[in-house]
Amino acid sequence: MPELPEVETVMRGLTSALLGHVIERVTVVRRDLRRPIPPTLAAQLEGQRIDGFRRRGKYILMRFSSEMSLLIHLGMSGRIRIGSSPIMLEPHEHVVFQTADGLRVGFIDPRRFGLLDLVPTLQEKRHVLLRDLGPEPLEPDFNAQVLGARLVGRRTTIKAALLDQRVVAGLGNIYVSEALFRARLSPRRIAASVAGPRAERLVDGIRTTLKDAIAAGGSSLRDYVQPNGALGYFQNAWKVYGREGEPCERCQPGCRGIRCIAQNGRSSFYCSRTQR
């Protein structure tokens, strides 16, 4: 489910459902996710009021009145489900939060690549999983200069570089393909060669892709995206991802068809005529 637009959508859903609510009970069904759930999770959160949410890259931070923050990552298959209290545990539901006024929030993650951790709110930025993240692509200070500086000297492909969360935070396999299409850059291009006007195009491609996807509520594959169960629909607006063989919207008649290649074990989709 989760690249930046899906994580942003989830965070907004959590905000509207849970802001100001008080956690009454935390039940941990299974602790062995990507990293173990802290043994003190329940003790530290029970009785605390939810005071706000932040997103950093693909991570969500849920801030509590105790000045502790719950750090959430959804991995590949993570989901959050909100309902009212008496609901059956569903398969792979590893943690359940219940609020004082009867809401029930479940963290569900079949593959267990996701994680939950605690960090003092004032030290969020120093958390080992957050401290090396690159710039937020939707912040105003993300520009061609900033991106170009992080690509200097990198001999890998631009595809691999953009998946590196230290270069820019929040992109994943789908949105890298989509952003490179909009920027008319081949995923095979050497990262260091993206500077000047190409970097301008790429920044623009990244931002417009992410903004459009957020406006659509993200992309839904097999899982649903939003905590209330609503589906995102940006998967219908993908221009290249999952469209191998189709003509791209830019070249129409003369198009050789969208290609799918493997790079570092992951698929990349692109138009070899309009992306160089």
Added chain:
DNA sequence: AACAAGACCTGCATGC
């Protein structure tokens, strides 16, 4: 230091 490959885990679609 940078990079590619392997590892982690489960579910699902495909093909025999």
Added chain:
DNA sequence: TGCATGCAGGTCTTGT
């Protein structure tokens, strides 16, 4: 039907 295979929105670790 049953089974094997490969693939999936991520990232951490290992080895070159």
